Amino acid sequence: MRHLRVLCAIADTGSLHKAARQLGMSQPSLTTQLRRIENALGAELFARERTGCRPTPLGRSVLSRARPLVSQMATLVTETRAAAARADGPRLRVGSTASRALPGWLRRLRHRLPGTDLALHMDVSANALLRMVAAGQLDVAFVHEVEGCPLRVPDGLVRRVLVDREPQFISMARDHPAAAEPVVDLTDLAADRWMVDPTVDGEWDGLRRVLAEAGIDPPVLHADYHTAASLIVLGEAVAPCQPTSGPREDMAIRPLRDDPLAVRLLLHARPGTPIDELYTELASAYREAALRAAAYRQWLLRNGSPLLRAA
Template sequence: MELEVRHLRVLCAIADAGSLHKAARRLGMSQPSLTTQLRRIENALGGELFLRERTGCRPTPLGRAVLSRARPLIAGMSALVTETRAAVARADDPRLRIGSTASRALAGWLRRLRQRLPDGTDLSLHMNVSAGTLLRMVAAGHLDVAFVHEVEGCPLLVPEGLERRVLVEREPQFISMARDHPAAAAPVVDLADLAEDRWMVDPTVDGEWDGLRRVLTAAGIDPQVLHADYHTATSLIVVGEAVAPCQPTSGRRDDMAIRPLRDDPLAVRLLLYRRPGPGTETFALVYAELLAAYREVALRSAPYRHWLLRNKSPLLQTPAA
């Protein structure tokens, strides 16, 4: 007799139920049939797996050893069946589930994907300030791709096995401040000019506070810090209550100044992740359209465009048709 997955399920059912009678009911079979099957399994393995007692049955040391190996195998088989069925469903009804941290490139990216993906593709977007959360969702199969940023000096905890493509190796983080802030008169701001300001940071963004604290400490600055989301930050920044890091693609506002920092001490890396497997061509398309959408918003922002020119960024190169 060769052991099969169904035999391992029988052993686990007996162990979980604690008696042959209860296990037989859960498995939808008679107790004599289950007893006979258990005896055959024990004969095949060459030892007793359960001690039969008046109050039920419990695993022997050999039984516990077999169960410790059986449970992961059953879980793996269940996961295989679930993932295979999901793959079949995606083939019949194509979809692309995108996860992303905040980016001004998102609108253009989604527009481009709707134009390029097959008709009828179900395109969805899940936003989260936590890159780590999005990556775990990709690893668990709840998202197909995730566009995230990694704060310089604060590596993300990436689940094992994910495939990565780098969109931008080093994106500088600019500073947003009130339009009448003294430092806003210069095209480039020194950190020292912001030493007396309150700094706003969102503590739920992975690595944000640690990265900022590292840079400020290196500059000898120990500022007052306000912890809040960036929607709240905007209302405080425009009235001069705080300054905050911001993406260089941030749009122009009449009540706010956005300036690069001298020597670009704050930066992030922009990354696109997926689980390995089929769909390599789709992933390449998703990446290409994201890069094109990002390039659009980067060149639309005058401060960032000037920064790209100064640094001879490859983003300035016209992509091949």
């Protein structure tokens, strides 16, 4: 069954790198596992191309049989876990993309729902989290939707909008020339190398659109944001970041003029989940994180944000 899940993940993502991230393993390990599967079957299941992996005719045949088995096994595991949770006590399975509001949200949920077992699942892919909610593997998911790149939301989920348009700021080295200004123009960063994580749904497409509209074509490096931070502080790159990002002595975080980059913050849940209670605690946690970040707090003041009135 593990091998079948590997094949389905590669086919769904079209990339060994993305599939490895989705499965929580390294790309070399995934490549080795795929090679063993193909050696056992005596034929290639995927054609490796410059743009990714594409199933061969045999691969499509194997996938047509594998997908129902993987789906049935997922349903079996979900139903078994749900039955065990009902027997052992209340449980809330929370999914989330990265957010500075997450620790405060979990703290508030533990206080509001005493005795509830809180399970957390993190993923860079909002679409993957939404699929897990629809499949019954999660009860609720807090996700980011890049402006201009709508998420693929499965039918039947309940939704609340936390922030309709959250501006994305820019992180750069503390001694970057643009860091001397409180607000940065995109054209001031035209000569910089930009870093973006292509595994974050919509991130690369959204950035590419904004850069094109600004008439600039800077060099772009695809990497995860943990790698990006080490290069940013050295002045080797700049990168988009959440406005709630905390202060660092070796890094400057600035808003972009006219806020061309933005995301929408959404809470999705299965029907029957107490989404209004969860939303209330998430909104309080987000407000706390927003007001704690100095650059974002100033942006909220300039724009007369309702977050300040709520506070």
